[in-house]
Amino acid sequence: MNTLLAIAVGVLYTTAIYMILRRSIVKLVIGLMLLSNAANLLIFTSAGLTRHGPPLIVEGSTEAAAVVADPLAQALILTAIVIGLGVLAFAVVLIHRAYEVVKADDMDQMKDTDT
């Protein structure tokens, strides 16, 4: 399972970077989405995959009765997903506005501020 997820993470990063390097700004945003998903999956994989129960501790006890899955990695991913949602929502608004102003879905037409 680890190998499979590692390959999936690799594929996500590759496609993300390929998309970011395209000229189209829509594809650019798709690339950014894939990139944040790749990072999330990486956290998931690197924190270790376990098939254990939920990390709940019985009332009155201070230790978990059985081995439990690590909840922190999932909390991190959840936070990262929430942040990713906010940032990408903004990115979509941005490319929409940029398309309206520049009237092209093409990074090559957006070089005015580079020189």
Next chain:
Amino acid sequence: MNNPRQHQSLILRVTGYFLLPLLILFSLFMLLRGHNEPGGGFIGGLVAAAAIVLYMIFSDVKAARRLVAVDPRDLLGWGLAIAILSGLPGLFLGQPFMTSQWMELDVPMFGMLKVGTPLLFDIGVYLVVIGTVLTILLTLAEAED
């Protein structure tokens, strides 16, 4: 589009009217049960916002704005304020910021109800999420028209 209603599916409109109150109820359910089971302010807020966006799709943007009644920006502000406030009670009790405070209420017929500052925080998040999603989507939809 001259008349946006021309392009709309009857099925969507009819089911939409039924779905809207159900989705809003479901979002509140998600918000409230978040502490013991999967759910919470974020996901509840997304469901509520999605419900309103669904309404926007089968009617129009103006109607959606009327449905929300308050400006999404107000929701954002109040939500943020509530979330910050939820961290303060701990400070007054001499504990660090965000220390959760719980109290148990005895509600007739239902039994014990445990309410605490994390719920307040979640309500804040709920409002912020609805506010953010609606501000962005309604602005985008208005720009399309």
Next chain:
Amino acid sequence: MNHGMALDILLPILIPLAAAALSLICWRSRALQRGISVMATTGLMVAAVVLLVRVYDNGIQVMYTGNWPAPFGIVLVADLLGAIMVVLTGITGLATAIYSLATISKAHEHYGYYPLMHLLLAGVNGAFLTGDIFNLYVWFEVMLVASFALLILGGERAQMEGAIKYVTLNLVSSAMFLSAVGLLYGLAGTLNMADLAEKLAPHQDNPMVQIVAMLFLVAFGIKAGAFPLFFWLPASYHTPRVAVSSLFAGLLTKVGVYALFRVFTLIFPLGDSLIRDLLLGMAGATMLVGVLGAAAQFEFRRILSFHIISQIGYMLMGLALFTPLAIIGGVFYIMHHIIVKSNLFLISGLVYRLQGSYDLKQLGGVYRQHPWVGILFLIPALSLAGLPPLSGFFGKFIVIKAGVEAEFWWLVAVALVVGLLTLYSMIKIWAEVFWKEMPEGSTASVQQRGGTGLMVGTVVALASLTVLIGVAAEPVYQLASATASQLLDPPGYINAVLGDRS
């Protein structure tokens, strides 16, 4: 744990956050928003100074949010570096808030300028005060989202084009940061920076640890605008409103620099590693490329943008040399740079108000019309170039002296040449904007008469701070020195956060 002290750490984050919420609630009223903005930034500055004094007197301050013990909960930690950065944020925030009163149009105020500004300040302060690496990521994102929206305020074509590059590269950097955090958690099983420092200390040679350190270097390098990762900066920083430019120029890249200082003194202490050699090379190249880029420009704010990059090089040089004196120099440089850089951008806005252009070729004769603006420009400009007795001279002097002591002659040579080229750039602005006659057929014209009182007031205040840092260099040096000894003493930080368990 004294909880009164804990509030000190919290306030610099809570005040701007509350101000953002309040000004969102009052978004219909301009007057209320303006009032909240000035009051909140004033409060922020006071709170920041109080925090700095407390940290200076009593050592590192820690707050355990939610009363969860470290390393399980998120801790807020104020050491001297963090507290100094927060004070600088307060100063820049207040200056920008006052300057904004005179320059931000009604439409932009209505669009949410003030809430975004406060959110940005909250994000920046959060990043300076957190003791948790994932929380650092969260504050970075808060800051980024606010900065994205501020950047496109106005909606001009250049802003959109600049923003796309800014957003893309910063998101790539965020994704890298997040990946690095994930890998680090997989390696060490903790996210608390003090705990990480302790757990990783015996494993610095582990290749996986080196890879994670490298990811951090690239991620923060992009945020800091270091060579060869800076291309988003000159493409975007000259496009937003001047007050926004000034806030970005003063604070945003410095958050990246701060993160580099924090991570590479605490979690991955530099020592004699490959990363140190890389950082040394990056520092030199950043200085040189930045200043050469500036030399080719003829737009007021673009020249200044390239100079941000070049100045980042000096700070990185301070970090990369990694001797006590070099770190002192780096910290001193940050203190000097934030104030000078914000001020120069504010002055470019003042000139725009007076003559209606940022193009050096269209401007001219400002000194003849308004001699005081010329003087006000010369103070930060010469300070940036490093002329004594202004603040920049001491910053450069300490960093270069550290370079000489460490015998990195090539880096010293680069730093000296870059100093000269900076002077050339500043003189170019002086000659073109202030000294030469207004060119014939210039399209420049007065934008708006009056209303420059607040602008000038802000510029004067920041310029006097620059002079003050130069005149009172000794106490500032002492502060930087105390900061450096804290930074070079990770066990002190670890004990303050996790409790002394020895």
